[in-house]
Amino acid sequence: MKKIIRYIGVMATLCAALVVLTSCGAKPLSEQNVLNNAKSTNTITWGVKADTKLFGLMNIKDNEIQGFEVDVAKALTKQILGPKGKAKFVQVTSQTRIPLLTNGNIDGIIATMTITKEREKQVDFSNSYFDAGQSLLVKKGSPIRNVQDLNKAGTTVLGVVGSNSVENIGKYAPKAKVLQLSDYAQALTALKSGQGDALTTDNGILFGMAIENPGYEVVGGSFTNEPYGIAINKGQTQFKGSINQALKHIEKTGEYNKILYKWFGNVQGFNYGEAKR
Structure with a gap:
């Protein structure tokens, strides 16, 4: 019985070594x-x-x-x-x-x-x-109608981490404050709660948000090519x-x-x- 147990142990060790060698030799x-x-x-x-x-x-x-x-x-x-x-x-x-x-x-x-x-x-x-083209989502009745309006003092723009939309705002509205969220759902929630005056990303994405949220609209046309x-x-x-x-x-x-x-x-x-x- 002891010999059998030792044999199984040896085989298990060899198998483990083979797996390691195989994985090391394989390309990522x-x-x-x-x-x-x-x-x-x-x-x-x-x-x-x-x-x-x-x-x-x-x-x-x-x-x-x-x-x-x-x-x-x-x-x-x-x-x-x-x-x-x-x-x-x-x-x-x-x-x-x-x-x-x-x-x-x-x-x-x-x-x-x-x-x-x-x-x-x-x-x-x-x-x-x-x-696509970058645009803005705002609450209906908002004074913000285009990207130039974002340069007004105290304006906060919402964006998503990892998207190039935030970088574009720095070019087109350098005076605006930018608040970055982890995803679009959080960005939209922030817009609804008043943490920002506008949400920016590509127009196709914003139109999808506007469909589900009738109190909000896409404004300003497209100010970039995406x-x-x-x-x-x-x-x-x-x-x-x-x-x-x-x-x-x-x-x-x-x-x-x-x-x-x-x-x-x-x-x-x-x-x-x-x-x-």
Whole structure:
């Protein structure tokens, strides 16, 4: 019996050593070929917003994330992997999306992420799939009607940590005080409680908030150009190429426009033509 126990102990030690050696020799997930992994598992894992109406919002009835970007991701997955390809979704925020990508927890980010030179130092982007523009959400009757009005003394603007909207306010309304929240839900709550005079981010996101909150409106038009791209880890040339090809295909076939119109076609005040690719 003692020999058997020693034998089991030795085998367990060898197995543990093998696991360690194997894991040490393997590449980190972020450095593996994402396209090959996706094909082998028949799955692409996308990072999406779950607090942003129209783009990605959690449905509390079935715990499924729904929205424009979710539908685009599903369409791209089918084009890349075939009709039986599966799209898996992981909830991200403006703060967590890049760390989750670089750690290999997700394959790509499709989460209202503007293509900027600063972000291109960390990740690669696909071609743009949506053209947004930064705007303002205010309570109806507010004296703030455009970004210039934010320069008035004592004005506080609400934004979200990790978005480039806050940086833009520094350029367009340098006299305004900025209060940053962790996500859009908290930013909207802060606006309603009077902690700020206006909430700023991309117009598509703000129109989603206005739909659910009739006492608030989007004002000032678009004062920036915010092209959204799908972010992937650097070095994933094949995956990036596949995404761009798939985007081109769904645009050419009209599938993209159907998805866009499904979510934005009837949003009052939203310029469908500007966003359309």
